[in-house]
Amino acid sequence: MSLLLRRNLLPSLLSSAQGFSHSMRFRHLHTTILRNRTITDGQRQNTSQLFEPPANKPPARPSSSDFTHSDMVKCTIAIRHHMRKGQCDTALLLFNSMPRKSEVTYHTMISGYFSNGESNMAQQLFDEMPVKNLVSQCIMMKWNIKYNNLKAARLLFDELPVKDVVAWTTILTGYIQNGLMDEGKRFFDKMPDKDVFSWNTILSGYIQNGLLDEAMRVFDEMPVKNAVSWNTILSGYMQNGLLDKAKSVFDEMPVKDVVSWTTIIIGYARHGFGEEALQHFESMKQASIQPNELTMVGVLTACSHTGLIDKGKHYFYSMSQDHGIVPNICHYSCLIGLLGRAGHLDEAQNLMKSMPFEPNAVTWSTLLSACRVHGNTKLGEKAAEMLFDLEPWNCVPYVTLSNLYAASGRWEDVKKTRLKMKDQGISNRRGYSWVEVLNKIHKFSVGDFTHPDSESIRAFLEELYLRMKEEGYVSSTKSALHDVDEEEKQHTLKFHSERLAVAYGIMKTPSGRPVRIFKNLRVCEDCHMAIKHIAKIAGRLIILRDTNRFHYFEGGVCNCGDYW
Protein backbone atom coordinates (compact mmCIF):
# COMPACT_ATOMS: atom_id res chain seq x y z
CA MET A 1 0.00 0.00 0.00
CA SER A 2 1.49 3.35 -1.00
CA LEU A 3 2.37 6.00 1.50
CA LEU A 4 0.01 8.36 -0.30
CA LEU A 5 -2.90 6.04 0.23
CA ARG A 6 -1.86 5.51 3.80
CA ARG A 7 -1.92 9.24 4.43
CA ASN A 8 -5.42 9.46 3.03
CA LEU A 9 -6.80 6.35 4.60
CA LEU A 10 -5.46 6.45 8.10
CA PRO A 11 -7.07 9.67 9.35
CA SER A 12 -10.49 8.59 8.16
CA LEU A 13 -10.22 5.15 9.75
CA LEU A 14 -8.97 6.70 12.93
CA SER A 15 -11.65 9.33 13.08
CA SER A 16 -14.41 6.83 12.54
CA ALA A 17 -13.33 5.04 15.68
CA GLN A 18 -14.94 6.30 18.83
CA GLY A 19 -13.02 8.92 20.72
CA PHE A 20 -10.55 9.83 18.02
CA SER A 21 -10.17 13.19 16.33
CA HIS A 22 -8.64 14.29 13.08
CA SER A 23 -5.74 15.78 14.92
CA MET A 24 -3.38 12.89 14.46
CA ARG A 25 -0.59 13.74 12.11
CA PHE A 26 2.46 11.81 11.14
CA ARG A 27 5.31 13.79 12.52
CA HIS A 28 9.04 13.80 11.95
CA LEU A 29 10.17 13.29 15.46
CA HIS A 30 12.88 11.43 17.20
CA THR A 31 11.30 8.18 17.89
CA THR A 32 11.85 4.94 19.64
CA ILE A 33 11.78 1.84 17.59
CA LEU A 34 9.94 -1.24 18.59
CA ARG A 35 12.35 -3.90 19.53
CA ASN A 36 10.63 -7.24 19.23
CA ARG A 37 11.42 -9.10 22.35
CA THR A 38 10.30 -12.39 23.71
CA ILE A 39 9.64 -12.66 27.37
CA THR A 40 12.41 -14.59 28.99
CA ASP A 41 12.45 -13.35 32.51
CA GLY A 42 9.07 -14.69 33.56
CA GLN A 43 8.08 -11.24 34.66
CA ARG A 44 5.02 -9.50 33.48
CA GLN A 45 5.93 -7.13 30.68
CA ASN A 46 4.64 -3.65 30.72
CA THR A 47 4.51 -1.56 27.65
CA SER A 48 6.94 1.07 28.77
CA GLN A 49 9.53 -1.68 29.15
CA LEU A 50 8.88 -2.74 25.62
CA PHE A 51 9.01 0.63 24.00
CA GLU A 52 11.39 2.77 26.00
CA PRO A 53 15.07 2.75 25.18
CA PRO A 54 17.32 1.46 27.96
CA ALA A 55 18.45 4.27 30.22
CA ASN A 56 22.15 3.62 29.72
CA LYS A 57 22.03 3.89 25.94
CA PRO A 58 21.94 7.03 23.84
CA PRO A 59 18.50 8.12 22.59
CA ALA A 60 17.30 6.27 19.54
CA ARG A 61 18.09 7.84 16.22
CA PRO A 62 15.30 9.40 14.13
CA SER A 63 13.28 6.78 12.36
CA SER A 64 13.50 6.66 8.63
CA SER A 65 9.73 6.44 8.62
CA ASP A 66 7.40 9.25 9.51
CA PHE A 67 5.23 6.77 11.37
CA THR A 68 6.11 7.29 15.01
CA HIS A 69 5.66 5.03 17.98
CA SER A 70 2.91 7.30 19.19
CA ASP A 71 1.14 6.86 15.85
CA MET A 72 1.41 3.11 16.25
CA VAL A 73 -0.21 3.27 19.69
CA LYS A 74 -2.98 5.48 18.36
CA CYS A 75 -3.64 3.09 15.49
CA THR A 76 -3.73 0.17 17.92
CA ILE A 77 -6.25 1.94 20.12
CA ALA A 78 -8.36 2.70 17.06
CA ILE A 79 -8.20 -0.96 16.03
CA ARG A 80 -9.45 -1.93 19.47
CA HIS A 81 -12.40 0.44 19.11
CA HIS A 82 -13.29 -0.92 15.68
CA MET A 83 -13.06 -4.48 16.95
CA ARG A 84 -15.29 -3.69 19.93
CA LYS A 85 -17.88 -2.37 17.52
CA GLY A 86 -17.58 -5.53 15.47
CA GLN A 87 -15.98 -3.70 12.54
CA CYS A 88 -13.35 -6.31 11.72
CA ASP A 89 -12.89 -5.21 8.12
CA THR A 90 -12.21 -1.62 9.08
CA ALA A 91 -9.77 -2.79 11.71
CA LEU A 92 -7.99 -4.93 9.12
CA LEU A 93 -7.74 -2.04 6.67
CA LEU A 94 -6.16 0.08 9.35
CA PHE A 95 -3.88 -2.77 10.40
CA ASN A 96 -2.72 -3.36 6.83
CA SER A 97 -2.06 0.32 6.30
CA MET A 98 0.30 0.52 9.27
CA PRO A 99 3.95 0.64 8.15
CA ARG A 100 5.00 -1.08 11.38
CA LYS A 101 3.13 -3.11 13.94
CA SER A 102 3.89 -3.90 17.51
CA GLU A 103 3.12 -7.15 19.31
CA VAL A 104 0.33 -5.28 21.01
CA THR A 105 -1.17 -4.43 17.62
CA TYR A 106 -1.16 -8.09 16.67
CA HIS A 107 -2.67 -9.09 20.00
CA THR A 108 -5.41 -6.51 19.65
CA MET A 109 -6.25 -7.83 16.20
CA ILE A 110 -6.18 -11.48 17.27
CA SER A 111 -8.32 -10.95 20.37
CA GLY A 112 -10.68 -8.79 18.35
CA TYR A 113 -11.14 -11.47 15.72
CA PHE A 114 -11.78 -14.11 18.38
CA SER A 115 -14.33 -11.93 20.18
CA ASN A 116 -16.14 -11.42 16.89
CA GLY A 117 -16.21 -15.15 16.20
CA GLU A 118 -13.62 -14.95 13.39
CA SER A 119 -11.32 -17.63 14.75
CA ASN A 120 -9.82 -18.48 11.36
CA MET A 121 -8.64 -14.93 10.84
CA ALA A 122 -7.33 -14.88 14.39
CA GLN A 123 -5.37 -18.07 13.84
CA GLN A 124 -3.98 -16.77 10.54
CA LEU A 125 -2.71 -13.57 12.14
CA PHE A 126 -1.25 -15.54 15.02
CA ASP A 127 0.66 -17.70 12.55
CA GLU A 128 1.91 -14.60 10.77
CA MET A 129 3.27 -12.98 13.92
CA PRO A 130 7.00 -12.59 13.58
CA VAL A 131 7.69 -13.12 17.28
CA LYS A 132 5.31 -14.70 19.74
CA ASN A 133 5.52 -14.05 23.42
CA LEU A 134 3.78 -15.23 26.57
CA VAL A 135 0.81 -12.93 25.95
CA SER A 136 0.30 -14.33 22.45
CA GLN A 137 0.25 -17.86 23.85
CA CYS A 138 -2.14 -16.87 26.63
CA ILE A 139 -4.58 -15.49 24.09
CA MET A 140 -4.51 -18.79 22.24
CA MET A 141 -4.93 -20.72 25.48
CA LYS A 142 -7.92 -18.63 26.48
CA TRP A 143 -9.70 -19.11 23.16
CA ASN A 144 -8.96 -22.79 23.02
CA ILE A 145 -10.66 -23.05 26.40
CA LYS A 146 -13.60 -20.98 25.18
CA TYR A 147 -13.95 -23.31 22.21
CA ASN A 148 -13.95 -26.31 24.57
CA ASN A 149 -10.47 -27.44 23.76
CA LEU A 150 -8.88 -27.57 27.17
CA LYS A 151 -6.46 -30.24 25.99
CA ALA A 152 -4.97 -27.95 23.33
CA ALA A 153 -4.73 -25.13 25.84
CA ARG A 154 -2.97 -27.37 28.33
CA LEU A 155 -0.53 -28.45 25.62
CA LEU A 156 0.32 -24.82 24.86
CA PHE A 157 0.78 -24.22 28.58
CA ASP A 158 3.07 -27.19 29.02
CA GLU A 159 5.22 -26.01 26.15
CA LEU A 160 5.69 -22.51 27.53
CA PRO A 161 9.34 -21.97 28.43
CA VAL A 162 8.37 -19.53 31.15
CA LYS A 163 4.97 -19.32 32.81
CA ASP A 164 3.62 -16.45 34.80
CA VAL A 165 0.64 -16.23 37.13
CA VAL A 166 -1.67 -15.15 34.28
CA ALA A 167 -0.84 -18.26 32.27
CA TRP A 168 -1.47 -20.47 35.31
CA THR A 169 -4.77 -18.74 36.01
CA THR A 170 -5.89 -19.12 32.40
CA ILE A 171 -5.57 -22.91 32.62
CA LEU A 172 -7.19 -22.92 36.05
CA THR A 173 -10.21 -21.22 34.43
CA GLY A 174 -10.22 -24.01 31.87
CA TYR A 175 -10.56 -26.71 34.53
CA ILE A 176 -13.29 -24.78 36.29
CA GLN A 177 -15.29 -24.17 33.15
CA ASN A 178 -15.20 -27.88 32.43
CA GLY A 179 -16.42 -28.69 35.92
CA LEU A 180 -13.11 -30.38 36.82
CA MET A 181 -12.84 -28.95 40.30
CA ASP A 182 -10.59 -31.67 41.72
CA GLU A 183 -8.03 -31.21 38.94
CA GLY A 184 -8.51 -27.48 39.30
CA LYS A 185 -7.77 -27.57 43.00
CA ARG A 186 -4.65 -29.71 42.49
CA PHE A 187 -3.48 -27.30 39.79
CA PHE A 188 -4.18 -24.35 42.05
CA ASP A 189 -2.15 -25.91 44.87
CA LYS A 190 0.79 -26.32 42.49
CA MET A 191 0.82 -22.69 41.41
CA PRO A 192 4.14 -21.06 42.31
CA ASP A 193 2.51 -17.64 42.58
CA LYS A 194 -1.03 -16.77 43.47
CA ASP A 195 -2.47 -13.32 43.23
CA VAL A 196 -5.94 -11.96 43.92
CA PHE A 197 -7.03 -12.98 40.41
CA SER A 198 -6.13 -16.62 40.92
CA TRP A 199 -7.78 -16.68 44.35
CA ASN A 200 -10.92 -15.16 42.85
CA THR A 201 -10.81 -17.77 40.08
CA ILE A 202 -10.80 -20.73 42.46
CA LEU A 203 -13.45 -19.02 44.58
CA SER A 204 -15.80 -18.53 41.65
CA GLY A 205 -14.97 -22.07 40.49
CA TYR A 206 -16.41 -23.55 43.66
CA ILE A 207 -19.47 -21.36 43.36
CA GLN A 208 -20.03 -22.10 39.67
CA ASN A 209 -19.80 -25.80 40.45
CA GLY A 210 -22.24 -25.60 43.34
CA LEU A 211 -19.71 -26.20 46.13
CA LEU A 212 -20.66 -23.35 48.40
CA ASP A 213 -19.01 -24.71 51.55
CA GLU A 214 -15.67 -25.00 49.78
CA ALA A 215 -16.16 -21.49 48.45
CA MET A 216 -16.80 -20.18 51.94
CA ARG A 217 -13.62 -21.83 53.17
CA VAL A 218 -11.60 -20.32 50.31
CA PHE A 219 -13.11 -16.93 50.99
CA ASP A 220 -12.01 -17.12 54.63
CA GLU A 221 -8.53 -18.36 53.67
CA MET A 222 -7.84 -15.76 51.00
CA PRO A 223 -4.77 -13.71 51.89
CA VAL A 224 -6.08 -10.80 49.83
CA LYS A 225 -9.63 -9.86 48.96
CA ASN A 226 -10.91 -7.10 46.73
CA ALA A 227 -14.39 -6.04 45.77
CA VAL A 228 -14.50 -8.73 43.12
CA SER A 229 -13.96 -11.38 45.83
CA TRP A 230 -16.77 -9.93 47.91
CA ASN A 231 -19.06 -9.80 44.89
CA THR A 232 -18.27 -13.42 44.07
CA ILE A 233 -19.20 -14.72 47.52
CA LEU A 234 -22.25 -12.44 47.55
CA SER A 235 -23.51 -13.92 44.30
CA GLY A 236 -22.71 -17.40 45.64
CA TYR A 237 -25.03 -16.91 48.59
CA MET A 238 -27.68 -15.48 46.30
CA GLN A 239 -27.49 -18.34 43.81
CA ASN A 240 -27.84 -20.83 46.64
CA GLY A 241 -30.85 -19.14 48.14
CA LEU A 242 -29.10 -17.98 51.31
CA LEU A 243 -30.68 -14.58 51.27
CA ASP A 244 -29.88 -13.72 54.90
CA LYS A 245 -26.20 -14.55 54.50
CA ALA A 246 -26.12 -12.59 51.26
CA LYS A 247 -27.64 -9.58 52.99
CA SER A 248 -25.12 -9.66 55.83
CA VAL A 249 -22.22 -10.00 53.38
CA PHE A 250 -23.63 -7.10 51.44
CA ASP A 251 -23.86 -4.97 54.61
CA GLU A 252 -20.34 -5.98 55.66
CA MET A 253 -18.53 -5.44 52.39
CA PRO A 254 -15.98 -2.63 52.50
CA VAL A 255 -16.71 -1.33 49.01
CA LYS A 256 -20.02 -1.63 47.22
CA ASP A 257 -19.67 -1.04 43.51
CA VAL A 258 -22.23 -1.26 40.73
CA VAL A 259 -21.75 -5.05 40.53
CA SER A 260 -22.49 -5.47 44.25
CA TRP A 261 -25.65 -3.42 44.02
CA THR A 262 -26.72 -5.16 40.81
CA THR A 263 -26.09 -8.58 42.37
CA ILE A 264 -28.26 -7.86 45.39
CA ILE A 265 -31.02 -6.34 43.24
CA ILE A 266 -31.05 -9.31 40.86
CA GLY A 267 -30.87 -11.66 43.85
CA TYR A 268 -33.93 -10.19 45.54
CA ALA A 269 -35.70 -10.13 42.17
CA ARG A 270 -35.04 -13.82 41.49
CA HIS A 271 -36.20 -14.70 44.98
CA GLY A 272 -39.44 -12.92 44.26
CA PHE A 273 -38.87 -10.04 46.68
CA GLY A 274 -39.53 -7.21 44.25
CA GLU A 275 -40.08 -4.51 46.84
CA GLU A 276 -36.74 -5.23 48.54
CA ALA A 277 -35.02 -5.18 45.17
CA LEU A 278 -36.50 -1.79 44.35
CA GLN A 279 -35.62 -0.44 47.80
CA HIS A 280 -32.01 -1.41 47.15
CA PHE A 281 -32.18 0.28 43.78
CA GLU A 282 -33.28 3.49 45.49
CA SER A 283 -30.48 3.18 48.08
CA MET A 284 -28.01 2.62 45.28
CA LYS A 285 -29.00 5.89 43.67
CA GLN A 286 -28.78 7.59 47.07
CA ALA A 287 -25.23 6.29 47.33
CA SER A 288 -24.50 7.93 43.95
CA ILE A 289 -23.66 4.66 42.22
CA GLN A 290 -24.68 4.80 38.58
CA PRO A 291 -26.74 1.82 37.44
CA ASN A 292 -25.67 0.01 34.29
CA GLU A 293 -27.66 -1.98 31.73
CA LEU A 294 -27.61 -5.09 33.88
CA THR A 295 -28.85 -3.20 36.93
CA MET A 296 -31.87 -2.18 34.92
CA VAL A 297 -32.42 -5.79 33.83
CA GLY A 298 -32.51 -6.60 37.56
CA VAL A 299 -34.96 -3.80 38.31
CA LEU A 300 -37.28 -4.91 35.51
CA THR A 301 -36.96 -8.57 36.55
CA ALA A 302 -37.94 -7.53 40.08
CA CYS A 303 -41.09 -5.89 38.74
CA SER A 304 -41.78 -8.88 36.52
CA HIS A 305 -41.45 -11.55 39.22
CA THR A 306 -43.60 -9.57 41.62
CA GLY A 307 -46.19 -8.40 39.09
CA LEU A 308 -45.46 -4.69 39.56
CA ILE A 309 -46.74 -3.60 36.16
CA ASP A 310 -46.92 0.16 36.61
CA LYS A 311 -43.55 0.37 38.32
CA GLY A 312 -41.99 -1.77 35.63
CA LYS A 313 -43.30 0.48 32.90
CA HIS A 314 -42.17 3.54 34.80
CA TYR A 315 -38.61 2.27 35.17
CA PHE A 316 -38.48 1.13 31.57
CA TYR A 317 -39.62 4.41 30.11
CA SER A 318 -37.47 6.58 32.41
CA MET A 319 -34.28 4.57 31.93
CA SER A 320 -32.74 6.75 29.26
CA GLN A 321 -33.83 10.00 30.83
CA ASP A 322 -32.79 9.20 34.39
CA HIS A 323 -29.68 7.12 33.75
CA GLY A 324 -28.75 7.61 30.11
CA ILE A 325 -29.32 3.92 29.41
CA VAL A 326 -31.02 3.21 26.09
CA PRO A 327 -33.21 0.10 26.47
CA ASN A 328 -31.65 -2.88 24.71
CA ILE A 329 -33.34 -6.09 23.66
CA CYS A 330 -32.96 -7.59 27.15
CA HIS A 331 -34.88 -4.69 28.66
CA TYR A 332 -37.60 -5.04 26.05
CA SER A 333 -37.77 -8.77 26.74
CA CYS A 334 -38.16 -8.08 30.48
CA LEU A 335 -41.04 -5.72 29.88
CA ILE A 336 -42.62 -8.15 27.40
CA GLY A 337 -42.32 -10.84 30.09
CA LEU A 338 -43.85 -8.55 32.70
CA LEU A 339 -46.84 -7.74 30.50
CA GLY A 340 -47.22 -11.29 29.28
CA ARG A 341 -47.10 -12.87 32.68
CA ALA A 342 -49.75 -10.43 33.90
CA GLY A 343 -51.97 -11.59 31.07
CA HIS A 344 -51.58 -8.48 28.90
CA LEU A 345 -50.56 -10.55 25.92
CA ASP A 346 -51.80 -8.06 23.31
CA GLU A 347 -49.84 -5.24 24.84
CA ALA A 348 -46.79 -7.51 25.05
CA GLN A 349 -47.14 -8.34 21.37
CA ASN A 350 -47.52 -4.70 20.40
CA LEU A 351 -44.43 -3.78 22.35
CA MET A 352 -42.56 -6.53 20.54
CA LYS A 353 -43.68 -5.17 17.18
CA SER A 354 -42.72 -1.62 18.08
CA MET A 355 -39.24 -2.33 19.42
CA PRO A 356 -36.29 -1.25 17.33
CA PHE A 357 -34.83 -4.79 17.30
CA GLU A 358 -35.67 -8.07 15.67
CA PRO A 359 -37.05 -10.28 18.44
CA ASN A 360 -34.48 -12.88 19.48
CA ALA A 361 -34.76 -16.27 21.17
CA VAL A 362 -35.04 -14.72 24.63
CA THR A 363 -37.90 -12.49 23.49
CA TRP A 364 -39.85 -15.35 21.96
CA SER A 365 -39.16 -17.67 24.91
CA THR A 366 -40.51 -15.03 27.26
CA LEU A 367 -43.66 -14.69 25.20
CA LEU A 368 -44.04 -18.46 24.88
CA SER A 369 -43.85 -18.95 28.63
CA ALA A 370 -46.50 -16.23 29.12
CA CYS A 371 -48.67 -18.13 26.65
CA ARG A 372 -48.16 -21.29 28.69
CA VAL A 373 -49.25 -19.55 31.89
CA HIS A 374 -52.37 -18.13 30.23
CA GLY A 375 -53.16 -21.01 27.92
CA ASN A 376 -52.91 -18.95 24.74
CA THR A 377 -52.31 -21.68 22.18
CA LYS A 378 -52.52 -19.53 19.08
CA LEU A 379 -49.83 -17.08 20.06
CA GLY A 380 -47.87 -19.90 21.63
CA GLU A 381 -47.78 -21.68 18.28
CA LYS A 382 -46.30 -18.61 16.65
CA ALA A 383 -43.66 -18.14 19.33
CA ALA A 384 -42.73 -21.82 19.21
CA GLU A 385 -42.41 -21.71 15.40
CA MET A 386 -40.02 -18.78 15.68
CA LEU A 387 -37.97 -20.67 18.25
CA PHE A 388 -37.80 -23.80 16.09
CA ASP A 389 -35.94 -21.62 13.59
CA LEU A 390 -33.86 -19.60 16.02
CA GLU A 391 -32.81 -22.45 18.30
CA PRO A 392 -33.29 -25.70 16.37
CA TRP A 393 -31.47 -27.68 19.08
CA ASN A 394 -33.73 -26.49 21.91
CA CYS A 395 -36.31 -28.95 23.24
CA VAL A 396 -38.15 -26.40 25.41
CA PRO A 397 -40.39 -24.86 22.71
CA TYR A 398 -41.44 -28.37 21.56
CA VAL A 399 -42.29 -29.47 25.08
CA THR A 400 -44.10 -26.23 25.94
CA LEU A 401 -46.14 -26.30 22.76
CA SER A 402 -47.01 -29.93 23.28
CA ASN A 403 -48.12 -29.14 26.84
CA LEU A 404 -50.20 -26.23 25.54
CA TYR A 405 -51.98 -28.58 23.14
CA ALA A 406 -52.43 -31.19 25.87
CA ALA A 407 -53.98 -28.61 28.17
CA SER A 408 -56.72 -28.02 25.61
CA GLY A 409 -57.12 -31.70 24.80
CA ARG A 410 -55.62 -31.47 21.30
CA TRP A 411 -54.01 -34.89 21.43
CA GLU A 412 -53.43 -35.15 17.67
CA ASP A 413 -51.37 -31.96 17.75
CA VAL A 414 -49.53 -33.21 20.80
CA LYS A 415 -48.60 -36.31 18.84
CA LYS A 416 -47.50 -34.27 15.81
CA THR A 417 -45.34 -31.99 17.93
CA ARG A 418 -43.65 -34.90 19.69
CA LEU A 419 -43.08 -36.57 16.34
CA LYS A 420 -41.59 -33.43 14.84
CA MET A 421 -39.27 -33.19 17.81
CA LYS A 422 -38.22 -36.78 17.33
CA ASP A 423 -37.67 -36.24 13.60
CA GLN A 424 -35.36 -33.35 14.36
CA GLY A 425 -33.34 -35.64 16.58
CA ILE A 426 -34.10 -33.60 19.69
CA SER A 427 -34.56 -35.43 22.94
CA ASN A 428 -36.20 -34.11 26.05
CA ARG A 429 -33.67 -32.79 28.51
CA ARG A 430 -33.58 -35.10 31.47
CA GLY A 431 -34.88 -33.40 34.58
CA TYR A 432 -33.25 -33.87 37.92
CA SER A 433 -33.38 -32.28 41.35
CA TRP A 434 -30.94 -32.25 44.19
CA VAL A 435 -30.87 -31.44 47.86
CA GLU A 436 -27.95 -30.97 50.21
CA VAL A 437 -28.01 -33.01 53.42
CA LEU A 438 -25.06 -32.90 55.81
CA ASN A 439 -22.68 -31.44 53.21
CA LYS A 440 -23.59 -34.10 50.69
CA ILE A 441 -25.55 -33.55 47.48
CA HIS A 442 -28.34 -36.07 46.85
CA LYS A 443 -29.52 -36.10 43.28
CA PHE A 444 -32.78 -37.58 42.00
CA SER A 445 -34.43 -38.05 38.63
CA VAL A 446 -38.05 -38.98 37.97
CA GLY A 447 -39.10 -42.32 39.44
CA ASP A 448 -35.51 -42.84 40.52
CA PHE A 449 -35.27 -45.47 43.24
CA THR A 450 -31.55 -46.05 43.17
CA HIS A 451 -30.97 -44.00 46.31
CA PRO A 452 -30.14 -46.14 49.37
CA ASP A 453 -33.05 -44.58 51.29
CA SER A 454 -35.50 -45.11 48.43
CA GLU A 455 -37.92 -47.27 50.35
CA SER A 456 -38.45 -44.77 53.14
CA ILE A 457 -38.66 -41.89 50.64
CA ARG A 458 -41.33 -43.73 48.73
CA ALA A 459 -43.27 -44.57 51.87
CA PHE A 460 -43.05 -40.98 53.06
CA LEU A 461 -44.32 -39.68 49.71
CA GLU A 462 -47.25 -42.12 49.75
CA GLU A 463 -48.15 -40.93 53.22
CA LEU A 464 -47.86 -37.30 52.14
CA TYR A 465 -49.97 -38.04 49.10
CA LEU A 466 -52.88 -39.27 51.23
CA ARG A 467 -52.70 -36.22 53.47
CA MET A 468 -52.47 -33.91 50.45
CA LYS A 469 -55.63 -35.42 49.05
CA GLU A 470 -57.37 -34.77 52.37
CA GLU A 471 -56.20 -31.17 52.08
CA GLY A 472 -57.94 -30.90 48.72
CA TYR A 473 -55.05 -31.61 46.36
CA VAL A 474 -56.15 -32.85 42.97
CA SER A 475 -53.33 -33.87 40.72
CA SER A 476 -53.15 -31.90 37.53
CA THR A 477 -52.42 -34.47 34.90
CA LYS A 478 -53.64 -32.39 31.99
CA SER A 479 -50.28 -31.54 30.60
CA ALA A 480 -48.32 -34.57 31.66
CA LEU A 481 -47.54 -37.52 29.45
CA HIS A 482 -50.60 -38.09 27.32
CA ASP A 483 -49.93 -41.60 26.15
CA VAL A 484 -50.23 -43.30 29.52
CA ASP A 485 -53.44 -43.90 31.41
CA GLU A 486 -54.66 -41.66 34.18
CA GLU A 487 -53.47 -43.83 37.05
CA GLU A 488 -50.03 -44.18 35.59
CA LYS A 489 -49.82 -40.43 35.01
CA GLN A 490 -50.56 -39.81 38.66
CA HIS A 491 -48.02 -42.39 39.61
CA THR A 492 -45.34 -40.71 37.48
CA LEU A 493 -46.16 -37.29 38.88
CA LYS A 494 -46.04 -38.63 42.42
CA PHE A 495 -42.37 -39.44 41.95
CA HIS A 496 -41.12 -36.46 39.98
CA SER A 497 -37.55 -35.60 40.88
CA GLU A 498 -38.43 -32.48 42.85
CA ARG A 499 -40.79 -34.46 45.07
CA LEU A 500 -38.17 -37.09 45.82
CA ALA A 501 -35.74 -34.33 46.76
CA VAL A 502 -38.31 -32.48 48.86
CA ALA A 503 -39.26 -35.66 50.71
CA TYR A 504 -35.65 -36.54 51.39
CA GLY A 505 -34.88 -33.00 52.53
CA ILE A 506 -37.77 -33.03 55.00
CA MET A 507 -36.84 -36.46 56.29
CA LYS A 508 -33.19 -35.73 56.85
CA THR A 509 -33.06 -32.16 58.14
CA PRO A 510 -34.13 -30.96 61.60
CA SER A 511 -37.74 -29.84 61.79
CA GLY A 512 -38.28 -26.12 61.54
CA ARG A 513 -35.32 -25.67 59.20
CA PRO A 514 -35.91 -24.54 55.60
CA VAL A 515 -35.47 -27.22 52.93
CA ARG A 516 -33.55 -26.09 49.86
CA ILE A 517 -34.13 -27.88 46.59
CA PHE A 518 -32.53 -27.24 43.21
CA LYS A 519 -33.87 -28.30 39.84
CA ASN A 520 -32.21 -28.15 36.43
CA LEU A 521 -35.52 -27.45 34.66
CA ARG A 522 -38.54 -25.34 35.35
CA VAL A 523 -40.71 -26.84 38.09
CA CYS A 524 -43.78 -28.60 36.69
CA GLU A 525 -47.25 -27.29 37.39
CA ASP A 526 -48.42 -30.29 39.34
CA CYS A 527 -45.34 -30.43 41.52
CA HIS A 528 -45.70 -26.72 42.19
CA MET A 529 -49.18 -27.37 43.53
CA ALA A 530 -48.11 -30.46 45.43
CA ILE A 531 -45.19 -28.73 47.13
CA LYS A 532 -47.50 -25.97 48.33
CA HIS A 533 -49.48 -28.66 50.18
CA ILE A 534 -46.38 -30.44 51.39
CA ALA A 535 -44.97 -27.22 52.86
CA LYS A 536 -48.19 -26.76 54.81
CA ILE A 537 -48.45 -30.36 56.01
CA ALA A 538 -44.81 -30.58 57.06
CA GLY A 539 -44.80 -27.08 58.52
CA ARG A 540 -41.62 -26.27 56.58
CA LEU A 541 -40.38 -23.47 54.43
CA ILE A 542 -39.40 -25.12 51.15
CA ILE A 543 -37.17 -23.09 48.87
CA LEU A 544 -36.96 -24.41 45.34
CA ARG A 545 -34.62 -22.96 42.77
CA ASP A 546 -35.55 -23.81 39.21
CA THR A 547 -34.01 -22.44 36.03
CA ASN A 548 -36.07 -19.31 36.25
CA ARG A 549 -36.34 -18.21 39.86
CA PHE A 550 -36.66 -19.18 43.52
CA HIS A 551 -39.99 -20.39 44.82
CA TYR A 552 -40.73 -19.97 48.53
CA PHE A 553 -43.37 -22.48 49.58
CA GLU A 554 -44.83 -21.82 53.00
CA GLY A 555 -48.21 -22.48 54.63
CA GLY A 556 -49.83 -23.68 51.41
CA VAL A 557 -48.77 -20.81 49.14
CA CYS A 558 -45.81 -19.91 46.97
CA ASN A 559 -44.41 -16.41 46.74
CA CYS A 560 -44.40 -16.55 42.94
CA GLY A 561 -48.16 -16.22 43.07
CA ASP A 562 -48.40 -19.17 40.65
CA TYR A 563 -46.94 -17.16 37.78
CA TRP A 564 -43.53 -18.39 36.73
Place this chain on the structure above:
DNA sequence: GTAGGGTTAG
Protein backbone atom coordinates in the same frame (compact mmCIF):
# COMPACT_ATOMS: atom_id res chain seq x y z
C1' DG B 1 -1.92 5.25 26.07
C1' DT B 2 -2.70 0.05 23.15
C1' DA B 3 -2.29 -6.85 24.38
C1' DG B 4 -3.27 -12.32 28.18
C1' DG B 5 -6.38 -14.44 33.86
C1' DG B 6 -11.28 -13.22 38.33
C1' DT B 7 -17.49 -10.65 39.78
C1' DT B 8 -23.47 -9.14 38.27
C1' DA B 9 -28.23 -11.54 33.46
C1' DG B 10 -32.51 -14.81 31.29
